[in-house]
Amino acid sequence: MASLQAPPVPFGQLVRKDYERHGGTVLNAAFIALLVYRFGRWAGSRRSYMARRFFQKIYGAINMVVSTLTRVWIPAEVTLGEGFHIIHVEGSISIHPAVVIGKRCGIMHNVTIGTNMSAGAPKIGDDVFIGVNSTILGDIRIGDRVRIGANTAVSTDVPSDSIVVGSPARIYPRLGPFLSEHTKTDAGP
Numbered sequence: 001m002a003s004l005q006a007p008p009v010p011f012g013q014l015v016r017k018d019y020e021r022h023g024g025t026v027l028n029a030a031f032i033a034l035l036v037y038r039f040g041r042w043a044g045s046r047r048s049y050m051a052r053r054f055f056q057k058i059y060g061a062i063n064m065v066v067s068t069l070t071r072v073w074i075p076a077e078v079t080l081g082e083g084f085h086i087i088h089v090e091g092s093i094s095i096h097p098a099v100v101i102g103k104r105c106g107i108m109h110n111v112t113i114g115t116n117m118s119a120g121a122p123k124i125g126d127d128v129f130i131g132v133n134s135t136i137l138g139d140i141r142i143g144d145r146v147r148i149g150a151n152t153a154v155s156t157d158v159p160s161d162s163i164v165v166g167s168p169a170r171i172y173p174r175l176g177p178f179l180s181e182h183t184k185t186d187a188g189p
Helices: 011-021 029-044 049-070
Strands: 093-095 111-114 135-137 162-165 169-173 185-187
Touching: 011 029, 029 049
Parallel strands: 093 111, 111 135
Antiparallel strands: 162 169, 169 185
């Protein structure tokens, strides 16, 4: 029986796409942070134990310096889908190692995605936008095509095609988010 998974995208191709997506300059902090993340993933995928350990040590040293300078913490264990885009790196970004993020996710600065003092980390769908100063915590699922507004604290599941705003988060259907009062759903802790 043939595997239905697509073959992994080569390291060089991922780096080239990140470079183009982040302004076509090697001095872009978002590109540098993603380059280090990609190197960490590549290092962890080496078949030889000795090669894997050698490259992981290099990754660890580079990551310590780059994450401190850029204030972007994306451990190599994080699963990022194709087209991940760090829109601004003017503040910190912190992502827990167990987080899974789908394709074409855009993330602003001062964002935290992680655990909520218990086991489990968020799983984020495809085509999601995460606004500035947002926090996504806990073993929750964020559906596809969700827009998370600025200064939003999300700690419950969010269905696909929704807009989430506020703290505590309020979930609105994406088409006509503010049309009527009865379409709102509270998403408090």
